[in-house]
Amino acid sequence: MDAKxxxxQLRSRIMEARKAMPAEQRKEYSAAVCQKLLQCDRLAEARAIMAFHPFDTELDIWPFVEAAKVRGQEIWLPRTVPSEKRLIPYRYSGPEMLRQGVYGIWEPDPVLAEEADLTRLDAVVVPGVAFDARGGRMGYGGGYYDRFLAALAVRPYLVGVAFSMQVVEQVPREPHDIKLDGLVTERGFFQR
Structure with missing residues (x-):
C-alpha cells in the first residue's frame, strides 16, 4: 500500500476515534493541553505565535490563545486560500475580525484584519490528525501547513497539539512533510 x-486509512481511523470522544473529556483534555502550552518556555518567549481556531472535534486551544494575548503576545490566525492551496496569517485582534471560511473554520476576514509580517514569526502551534514522538505530523490531506512552513525564510519553533489518542507509533512520512520540534497532549510535553 502506498503512503497516500x-x-x-490512518486519518479515517483517528478522526472517527476523536469524534467518539465524549465532549466533557475533550474539554478536560483541551484545558490540560492549554496549561502545558502556557508553561512552555519557548512559547512564553515568543513575540509572535501563529495558532489556529479549532473546529469540529479538534482540541480546543482557544484558552491558550486568549491567555497568550493577555500576556502581550501577538497571535496570528491563518486564512485558507483553497484556489492557491496556501495559508495566509493575519494578526488576531479579536472575535469581530473572524468569519467562517470555506471549510467552516473561523478565520480572519482580510477586509478587517492586518496581514502578518512573516519575518516576525517565532512559533507555530500546529493542528493535525495524527502525530508521533519523532516530530511526525499528518494533517487533513491538503498540505497547507507543509507548504506554508517550507516557504518561510526562517524556521520558527513548531509544536503540535493533540489528544494522546492521536499519537501513533509512526506517522507515514513523505519527503515534503515538515517535522515538528515538539508535541503537547493532555499527558505531557514531548520534544524530539
Missing part, C-alpha cells in the same frame, strides 16, 4: 493510502 496508508495516510488515508
Amino acid at each position: 493510502a496508508v495516510k488515508s
Whole structure:
C-alpha cells in the first residue's frame, strides 16, 4: 500500500476515534493541553505565535490563545486560500475580525484584519490528525501547513497539539512533510 493510502486509512481511523470522544473529556483534555502550552518556555518567549481556531472535534486551544494575548503576545490566525492551496496569517485582534471560511473554520476576514509580517514569526502551534514522538505530523490531506512552513525564510519553533489518542507509533512520512520540534497532549510535553 502506498503512503497516500496508508495516510488515508490512518486519518479515517483517528478522526472517527476523536469524534467518539465524549465532549466533557475533550474539554478536560483541551484545558490540560492549554496549561502545558502556557508553561512552555519557548512559547512564553515568543513575540509572535501563529495558532489556529479549532473546529469540529479538534482540541480546543482557544484558552491558550486568549491567555497568550493577555500576556502581550501577538497571535496570528491563518486564512485558507483553497484556489492557491496556501495559508495566509493575519494578526488576531479579536472575535469581530473572524468569519467562517470555506471549510467552516473561523478565520480572519482580510477586509478587517492586518496581514502578518512573516519575518516576525517565532512559533507555530500546529493542528493535525495524527502525530508521533519523532516530530511526525499528518494533517487533513491538503498540505497547507507543509507548504506554508517550507516557504518561510526562517524556521520558527513548531509544536503540535493533540489528544494522546492521536499519537501513533509512526506517522507515514513523505519527503515534503515538515517535522515538528515538539508535541503537547493532555499527558505531557514531548520534544524530539
